[in-house]
Amino acid sequence: MILGYKFFQSIIIALLLYSMLASIIGTFIVLRRITYISGGISHAAFGGIGIGLFLSLNPILVTIPFTIVFVLTLFFLGKKLKIDDDSTISMIWSLGMSIGIIFLSFTKGYSGYFLGYLFGNILSISNFDLKILFIFLIITIIIFFMFLKELVFILLDAEYAKITGVNNNLVDTIFYFVITLGIIIMIKISGVIVNIVFLTIAPLITKELFTDLYKMFLFNFLFNLILSFSGILISFIFDLPTGPCMIIVSFLVFLIYKIIKNSRQSVNYKSTS
Amino acid sequence: MNEILIEIKNLSFSFDKYIVLDNINLTIFKNELIAIIGPNGGGKTTLLKLILGLYKPLSGTIVKKDKLKFGYLPQKSNYIDFPISVKDFILLARYRGLFKKSEPMDNKKLFEILNLLNIENLAKKRLKNLSGGELQKVLLARALVNDPSIVILDEPTSFIDFKAQSEFYDLLEILQKKMSIIFVSHDLGVLSKKIKRIICLNRRINFDGNLDKNMEKIMNRMYGFELNIIDHKDHKIL
Numbered sequence: 001m002i003l004g005y006k007f008f009q010s011i012i013i014a015l016l017l018y019s020m021l022a023s024i025i026g027t028f029i030v031l032r033r034i035t036y037i038s039g040g041i042s043h044a045a046f047g048g049i050g051i052g053l054f055l056s057l058n059p060i061l062v063t064i065p066f067t068i069v070f071v072l073t074l075f076f077l078g079k080k081l082k083i084d085d086d087s088t089i090s091m092i093w094s095l096g097m098s099i100g101i102i103f104l105s106f107t108k109g110y111s112g113y114f115l116g117y118l119f120g121n122i123l124s125i126s127n128f129d130l131k132i133l134f135i136f137l138i139i140t141i142i143i144f145f146m147f148l149k150e151l152v153f154i155l156l157d158a159e160y161a162k163i164t165g166v167n168n169n170l171v172d173t174i175f176y177f178v179i180t181l182g183i184i185i186m187i188k189i190s191g192v193i194v195n196i197v198f199l200t201i202a203p204l205i206t207k208e209l210f211t212d213l214y215k216m217f218l219f220n221f222l223f224n225l226i227l228s229f230s231g232i233l234i235s236f237i238f239d240l241p242t243g244p245c246m247i248i249v250s251f252l253v254f255l256i257y258k259i260i261k262n263s264r265q266s267v268n269y270k271s272t273s
Numbered sequence: 274m275n276e277i278l279i280e281i282k283n284l285s286f287s288f289d290k291y292i293v294l295d296n297i298n299l300t301i302f303k304n305e306l307i308a309i310i311g312p313n314g315g316g317k318t319t320l321l322k323l324i325l326g327l328y329k330p331l332s333g334t335i336v337k338k339d340k341l342k343f344g345y346l347p348q349k350s351n352y353i354d355f356p357i358s359v360k361d362f363i364l365l366a367r368y369r370g371l372f373k374k375s376e377p378m379d380n381k382k383l384f385e386i387l388n389l390l391n392i393e394n395l396a397k398k399r400l401k402n403l404s405g406g407e408l409q410k411v412l413l414a415r416a417l418v419n420d421p422s423i424v425i426l427d428e429p430t431s432f433i434d435f436k437a438q439s440e441f442y443d444l445l446e447i448l449q450k451k452m453s454i455i456f457v458s459h460d461l462g463v464l465s466k467k468i469k470r471i472i473c474l475n476r477r478i479n480f481d482g483n484l485d486k487n488m489e490k491i492m493n494r495m496y497g498f499e500l501n502i503i504d505h506k507d508h509k510i511l
Contacts, residue, residue, distance in 0.1 A: 031355055146371060153365050156355055156400075163325050163343055164419070166370040210356050211399045 014125050015228050017137045018189045022198040023220030024144055025182045027213070028175070030203035032155055038199045040089035041183045042192040044070050044096025048184075050103030060132055063184055070096060071180045072173065125189065133185050140182045147174055152213065190228075194243045198224055201250045205257050227253065275302040278341060278423055278453055279324060284333035286319055293319045295476050297333070301423070306449045309457045311474035312496055317457045318348055320474065321425050324455070344421035346412045348428050348457075352400055359403070360396040363415045376419055386414045389444070405432035417448070424448070426456035 029035050047070060048063030055062065071092055078088035144151075150171045153161040162168050186195050202220040210216045231246030238245075277300055284297040293316040301307065309317050322328045323335060325343055344366075363383060367376040387393045392410050395403065403411060409432045416424050430438045438460070445454055445468075473480040473491055480491045 031353065033353070149365070149368055150371060152355070152357070153368060156352060156357070156362065156365070157347075159322075159327055159347060160345060160366065160415075162327060163345055164366060164369055165373055166368070207354065207356055211358050211397075213356055216356055 010125055010127065010130055011232070014130060014133065014189055015225065015232075017133055018186060018198075019221050019224035019228060021137055021140060021182050021186060022195075022224050023202065023217050024141065025179050025186075026199035026203045026224075027207075027216050027220055028151065028155070029179065030200055030207060034085065034089070035196070035200045036086070037089050037179065038183055038196050039192070040093040040096075041067065041071055041180050042187055042195055043093045043100075045184045045187055046101075046192075047096040047099035047103070050100030050107070054103040054107045058128075060129065060184075060188055063187075064136070064181065067096070067184050068177060068180050072176060075173075075176055129188055133188065136181055136185050140178050140185070143174060143178050147171055148213075151175060190246070191243055194246055197247045197250050198228070201254050202227075205254065208261075275304070276338075277301070278303055278338050280334075280336045281324075282334050282336075284323065284330050284335060286316070286323060286328065286331050292476065294323070297478055299472070299478065299481070301453060301455065303422075303453060304449055304451075305453045305470060306445060306468055307453075307455045307470045307472060308468050309455065309472045309474055310459070311479075315475040317474055318427055321345075321427055321455065321457065325425060338422075341423060342419060342421045344416035344419060344424035344452075346409075346416045346424075346426040346429050348431075350408055350412060352408075354401045357400050358396070359398050359400055359411050362400050363411065363418050366415045367419050382420075383414075383418060386417050389447075390414050391440075406434060406437065409433055410437070421452055423453040423455070426454065428457055428459065430458060430460050 029037055045063050045067045048066030049059045051066060052059035052062030074088055074092050074095075075085075077083075078085070078091075083091075150161070150166050153164075153166055154168055154171055158168055183195060183199075186198070190198060202223040203216065206216045206219045206223070210219065227250050228246055231249050232242055234240065234249065235242040235245040279299075279301040281297055281299040281301075284294060284299075285292065286294040293314075297320065309320070311317050319328065323330060325345060360380075360383065363386075364378045367378055369375045384393060384396075387396060390410050390413060392407070392414065395407055395411060398407075400408075400411075409429065413426070413429060416426065430441055433441065445456075448454060469483060471480070471482070471484055472478055
């Protein structure tokens with residue numbers, strides 16, 4: 001056996017944590033229709049990675065505080081200046097990326113990091129990374145469930161939440177804080193592109209299947225877990241890059257689900273007409 | 274004199290430079306049933322939102338009695354497709370935020386209200402799958418679920434059929450024993466119901482009081498449309 005037991009153990013733990021995080025965050029960004037935000041935050045994080053590499057520090061340690069401050073500041077400014085969330089996300093996206101590229105241009109020999117950033121590199125995950133991931137995952141999950149009711153209430157009816165005494169601004173800030181944190185953690189494992197897929201595909205399917213948020217979390221988790229393992233398996237068997245394999249598998253599953261769903265609907269339609 | 278719940282003095286409000294409400298003075302008493310009518314853009318919804326604290330007055334004051342609990346049925350009711358049942362949706366209105374004590378989410382109280390509105394069968398349905406009329410009844414149930422001292426209904430009858438409308442007005446009489454009710458309606462049929470206090474709002478309060486011949490003139494001026502009040506034995510029909 002070329003690869004050790006310890007190595008597989010790390011991958012499995014990382015994937016479990018990753019799927020759990022993706023299921024919770026994905027559920028909310030899909031229901032809130034801001035899937036675009038995962039792209040925005042991921043690219044903002046690139047600014048932190050650039051600065052970290054420039055300063056020769058562990059990128060993840062710089063990226064987390066940098067991105068959170070950066071994203072929250074821009075959302076705060078956006079609200080003050082009455083800019084749409086959509087436009088704010090675009091600014092976060094391009095500005096963060098630009099900061100990263102400027103710092104990377106001062107740093108020699110790191111262009112190879114770019115591909116890892118786009119598609120992640122689960123196979124090179126270190127023990128230290130895993131520990132950081134685990135700590136922040138726990139923080140994210142605790143905060144998310146503490147404010148779950150508020151988040152649902154605001155999402156459904158922000159006005160009514162305000163009337164009953166929910167502090168909408170505070171909860172919104174916490175929401176962006178948690179998803180920023182979550183998405184940065186996920187980049188380390190899967191990269192920007194894979195992130196977007198993992199955050200959106202499962203919730204897009206499960207939101208049509210369940211009337212219960214917890215069931216949605218659970219099934220998103222299982223769905224992401226199965227998808228990521230099958231992606232890794234395929235990449236091992238055919239010796240292909242892991243990230244793109246995960247994306248193609250997710251896309252195929254989504255396509256098949258939609259085809260089955262639509263054909264069922266048209267059958268029902270025919271039988272009633 | 275009855276207990277005062279809300280006292281509004283010299284209230285004005287504008288969106289950008291467009292004045293929506295101009296020098297409003299209004300006192301709302303306990304167990305009062307008030308209908309607000311007026312043309313589109315006359316400031317009805319804005320006034321309700323000011324009372325609810327969703328907007329801040331440009332000038333003037335709104336003094337509310339301590340610990341006043343509101344129930345609210347909004348005019349716009351376009352909900353996203355969220356995986357939530359009608360029951361859980363209604364119970365959210367009893368939530369007060371993480372740091373405050375929420376009211377107990379007891380099912381007994383909820384089903385009393387669902388029963389009163391005749392919609393127990395909807396409890397387990399997905400919110401998004403409701404029809405317009407069903408949703409309006411669910412929103413009414415939500416407005417009532419936290420035992421409000423004052424309930425504010427913004428066009429509560431716009432999506433429901435005639436039978437349900439008639440039932441709705443009967444229901445108002447029952448509810449009035451427990452709470453104050455303010456409702457906005459374009460349905461001039463409200464004037465035929467036994468509503469003691471009608472407010473005609475078109476940026477200013479043009480009329481505030483009982484239905485009479487004087488009001489007919491004001492209504493005609495306000496809408497620019499000929500309206501006649503016909504006296505019937507029990508009540509008046511416009």
